[in-house]
Amino acid sequence: MPTGHARATRTTVQELLARIEAGEPDRIAELYADDCDWRLDWPEEEHGRPDTPWIRHRTTRADAAAHYRELAAHHIPEKAATTVERILVDGEDAVVLGVLRQTAAPTGRSYAARFALHLTVRGGLVVRHHVYEDSLTVARAFARAGGGVRRP
Template sequence: MDRNDPTAATTRIVVDDLLRRIAAGDPDHIAGLYADGADWKLDWPESEHGRPATPWIRHRSSRADAAEHFRRLGEYHVPEEAATVVERVLVDGAHAVVFGEIRQTARPTRRAYRSRFALHLTVEDGLITRHHVYEDSLAVAQAFE
């Protein structure tokens, strides 16, 4: 990140704030960082979106949708057994990519899983306008079967 680039500096501030808010676990507070009309996608086969076992997995576009996503994640996982490790955040202007590993336990099956992830975010006017997640969907699906 070019420290003299004000766009990159704002992007980094918003991404760091997002990560803090996710760690704190308040869905409405997390959603406050998202623009309505945000481009939110998860890298899962379309036929797998909206399955009863994993209802948080679907495309979203509003601030309310973002809050619902994080609420559903909390409902379907055991919070005391969750850990996300952020390994690196790369920033290029309005874009950021967060790399890490999610460690969760599926509440319905009590199966633990790990999933490597990359999260591509775009920040415009201090709000997140793109949220694209790339993760090991097979590991998640197997934990809920």
């Protein structure tokens, strides 16, 4: 039987996923705490590159909105899909497992990448957002012809 924390966490995570699917950055950001520990499991030297500016650490609710805006601006929304395979909840922590499918707007290359999203929810707001994904697949989709991709 889930605890009160687990139920509240699951409810917040499900609402977050619904808002992400709807694609409204400001409404998504409402579910993040003013201060949030946001990490992406990419090599540091790859953070904030011009072709993938959404890939960087974040710390605020405004940063969360910016992330979703930048992500949308660099992909073709009509060609995006995410499959959530499982949501695992333990108290304030949740892990979302799935596959995302996107198409890089600058190159037209499609990609599919498995991901694990570790969230921590307190008081109905996300205070930790850590993403583990196939960064090499994403980087290859955005690589310009002849530019090559360094292995993470």
